[in-house]
Amino acid sequence: MTGxxxxxxxxLAAALLWAAGAGWMESTTPVxxxxxxxxxxxxxxALLLGSDLxxxxxxxLQRVAVGLAIALALGIPLGVLTGLxxxxxxxxxxxxxxxxxxxxxxxxPIAVMVLGVGDAPVYFLLAFAAVWPILLNTAAGVSQLDAxxxxxxxxxxxxxxxxxxxxVLPGITAHILTGVRLAIGIIxxxxxxxxxxxxxxxxxxxxxxxxxxLAYSDLMAAILVIGFLGYLLDHAARSLHRRxxxx
Amino acid sequence: xxxxLAEAVIAGGRPVAAEAVLDARGLSFAHxxxxxxxxxxxxxxxxxxxxxxxxxxxxxxxxxxxVLAGLETPATGEVRFLGQPQAEPHPRSxxxxxxxxxxxxxxxxxxxxxxxxxxxxxxxxxxxxxARVAAAIEAVGLAGREGAYPAQLSGGMAQRAALGxxxxxxxxxxxxxxxxxxLDAITRAEMQALLVDVxxxxxSAVLLVTHDIDEAILVADRIVLMxxxxxxxxxxxxxxxxxxxxxxxxxxxxxxxAILAALRHASP
Numbered sequence: 001m002t003g004x005x006x007x008x009x010x011x012l013a014a015a016l017l018w019a020a021g022a023g024w025m026e027s028t029t030p031v032x033x034x035x036x037x038x039x040x041x042x043x044x045x046a047l048l049l050g051s052d053l054x055x056x057x058x059x060x061l062q063r064v065a066v067g068l069a070i071a072l073a074l075g076i077p078l079g080v081l082t083g084l085x086x087x088x089x090x091x092x093x094x095x096x097x098x099x100x101x102x103x104x105x106x107x108x109p110i111a112v113m114v115l116g117v118g119d120a121p122v123y124f125l126l127a128f129a130a131v132w133p134i135l136l137n138t139a140a141g142v143s144q145l146d147a148x149x150x151x152x153x154x155x156x157x158x159x160x161x162x163x164x165x166x167x168v169l170p171g172i173t174a175h176i177l178t179g180v181r182l183a184i185g186i187i188x189x190x191x192x193x194x195x196x197x198x199x200x201x202x203x204x205x206x207x208x209x210x211x212x213x214l215a216y217s218d219l220m221a222a223i224l225v226i227g228f229l230g231y232l233l234d235h236a237a238r239s240l241h242r243r244x245x246x247x
Numbered sequence: 248x249x250x251x252l253a254e255a256v257i258a259g260g261r262p263v264a265a266e267a268v269l270d271a272r273g274l275s276f277a278h279x280x281x282x283x284x285x286x287x288x289x290x291x292x293x294x295x296x297x298x299x300x301x302x303x304x305x306x307x308x309x310x311x312x313x314v315l316a317g318l319e320t321p322a323t324g325e326v327r328f329l330g331q332p333q334a335e336p337h338p339r340s341x342x343x344x345x346x347x348x349x350x351x352x353x354x355x356x357x358x359x360x361x362x363x364x365x366x367x368x369x370x371x372x373x374x375x376x377x378a379r380v381a382a383a384i385e386a387v388g389l390a391g392r393e394g395a396y397p398a399q400l401s402g403g404m405a406q407r408a409a410l411g412x413x414x415x416x417x418x419x420x421x422x423x424x425x426x427x428x429x430l431d432a433i434t435r436a437e438m439q440a441l442l443v444d445v446x447x448x449x450x451s452a453v454l455l456v457t458h459d460i461d462e463a464i465l466v467a468d469r470i471v472l473m474x475x476x477x478x479x480x481x482x483x484x485x486x487x488x489x490x491x492x493x494x495x496x497x498x499x500x501x502x503x504x505a506i507l508a509a510l511r512h513a514s515p
Contacts, residue, residue, distance in 0.1 A: 089453055146348050149350065151344075154317065155336040155341070155368070156361075157368070158362065158367070167350070170352045171350075245400065246351070246352075246397075
């Protein structure tokens with residue numbers, strides 16, 4: 001029970017501060033009442049019972065899945081290559097470190113110009129944001145493979161395929177899953193601003209739409225949903241990692 | 248000198264024992280750019296014999312083990328396993344490392360049975376392999392833990408599992424590279440006794456690489472001292488002290504002093 005007590009106390013304290021802040025602002029800015037916890041809770045209840053919000057959530061999660069899939073499809077092979085070939089690693093490390101530090105959102109105007117309006121530039125931004133942690137963790141996994149595992153495989157006269165399937169790929173899976181967890185965190189953060197341009201569904205769009213409708217309680221409710229879904233996604237990625245390691 | 252301690256200086260052209268499981272002649276090895284690691288090494292290991300290869304850190308004994316195990320190709324010389332020239336690791340040899348190096352994504356039983364079904368391993372039925380794995384797990388005292396993952400095992404248990412993985416291959420010769428040096432003293436003593444017990448039951452020979460003089464004396468039938476740069480075999484001793492050797496402290500101490508004296512002469 002005490003394991004839940006302190007996290008709940010922290011959340012409760014934050015809700016109290018939230019209520020106090022909204023109440024204090026209300027005296028000078030009447031609209032602040034729409035941001036208060038109770039108004040948000042009522043809006044959230046209405047949204048959860050309706051179908052609109054769920055549709056936006058489904059679009060956003062689908063974009064997360066596509067973005068992550070593209071990042072995995074590019075990041076794992078490039079990471080294996082980086083981990084295996086010192087030449088490729090030396091040639092690409094400065095480039096990757098450079099590209100990694102560019103905020104994905106700064107590509108947004110170019111992405112829209114090149115890929116047009118719609119889902120494509122969002123996928124590009126998400127994949128571009130997510131590919132680096134997957135690539136770098138895969139490379140680290142390959143270079144940190146236990147040399148004794150490879151010796152063991154050789155002492156069993158393992159074929160290349162046997163070594164790849166029974167030692168290398170399972171041996172780097174934990175690192176790839178670490179990369180996936182970091183990638184999901186980044187994707188979820190990039191997703192909302194990426195959905196604020198050129199698309200008409202998704203949680204980012206919903207935030208802008210709520211602002212335009214002056215539905216500030218809906219806006220606050222959407223923020224709570226974004227935080228909660230992000231927490232769930234991270235939790236899922238973490239438990240996948242733990243399950244794999246059986247720790 | 249105690250009659251129990253027969254001492255012999257390594258000489259070239261020793262007659263090959265008919266029952267040799269491993270016979271190496273005139274081995275040398277060089278790393279590209281790093282010079283000669285060892286040179287002029289001949290070593291024969293008889294069936295069921297436990298040989299300790301003793302030497303200080305960095306004397307090249309681990310590299311020698313890898314050459315003898317068929318994992319590296321010597322610059323000169325030849326290794327014969329059961330009389331046949333060895334081009335790649337022999338299916339009837341097995342390895343144990345300083346770290347257990349279990350595969351963390353496999354259960355204990357799958358770790359112990361790892362690779363027994365690889366394409367280049369001798370064909371054996373599923374049931375026969377399962378029986379070998381079960382016998383190996385039983386022998387190293389891990390019966391009941393077949394479903395455990397490596398992360399759930401203590402360091403000593405993990406090293407027992409690694410020893411079990413080697414036994415499951417029913418090795419004629421077990422190569423062990425400082426297998427107990429990462430363990431605490433109590434666990435190490437247990438594992439040394441276990442090693443002697445299981446290789447006797449499995450009728451396996453052992454090449455035990457170690458830098459621990461006491462470990463060599465307690466475990467080995469024969470101790471080979473390696474030293475110098477490039478490395479070569481300096482001296483060897485047959486250990487005729489009856490087991491359990493802890494019960495013969497005087498003989499152990501005398502051999503220990505003899506080895507220490509040889510080490511002092513060997514180092515420049």
